[in-house]
Amino acid sequence: MNDKGNCESCGRKIQNTVFDKCMYCGEVLPKHQIFSENEKETILANQKQAELDEAKVSKSKSNNHFGRDGGVFYLGGDSGGSCD
Ligand SMILES: [Zn+2]
Incomplete structure (x- = not known):
């Protein structure tokens, strides 16, 4: 370090x-x-990566939530359609 x-x-x-x-x-x-310039680049890269990881986590969280709700809703609609 x-x-x-x-x-x-x-x-x-x-x-x-x-x-x-x-x-x-x-x-x-x-x-x-x-x-040094080299070390600064590493620090900046690490900070950027940490930000990306954070964004990824919050994004996948909301995606999971949305996909779950959408899946349940879709299943209900599909069975209703085949009944028709
Ligand atoms: Zn000081």
Whole structure:
């Protein structure tokens, strides 16, 4: 994992961030605690993936709900039609 240690100003853990500052106190991080362009790309990709996963979960949830209701409704309509 990308562990940059603690902020020299406030002592809190450096988070995975694409900013070159401490997210807690705003202190500009020393060079060895700033994430490289490569690492920033990984962080951004991970964040994007997490957002996609979240969207997928909520989407499949509503899809399941809709499909269930639709299936029950369709079955009822079909049997009524063959009776005709
Ligand atoms: Zn800090």
